[in-house]
């Protein structure tokens with residue numbers, strides 16, 4: 001009997017650590033986010049932000065996991081390829097002329113809400 005109670009308590013504790021389901025962000029909430037890294041923040045402001053915080057562009061809003069999770073599921077390398085080579089409405093390079101592959105990786109993690 002006692003072990004049943006303990007198991008129940010363990011299940012409850014485990015439940016507390018489960019990630020809450022993602023919520024959509026407004027463009028205002030999205031625009032308030034910026035990368036912690038200063039170099040990435042500069043690149044982001046000059047390039048990605050102009051589309052990825054504006055709903056009308058069709059770009060997934062930065063930080064909105066409801067939009068990014070299905071894309072994240074493709075894998076980081078696939079997203080890196082999309083950023084570098086372009087993907088439908090996403091222009092090749094994302095208008096960043098100074099970005100290295102590592103910069104793109106960092107920007108994508110940040111934008112996809114995976115930099116925590």
Ligand code: HEC
Pocket residue numbers: 044047048049050051052057058059060071074078079080082083087088089090091093094095096099104107108
């Ligand atoms: C001119 C507007 C524009 C700019 C600037 C832009 N993007 Fe995008 N991006 C888009 C649009 C639109 C999509 C959605 C494409 C689609 O799925 O139709 C997108 C999608 C993406 C995707 C998802 C691709 C996939 O395979 O699902 C990634 C990753 C991405 N952008 C990264 C970036 C990065 C990093 C930057 C800055 C260096 C950037 N974007 C700048 C418009 C832009």
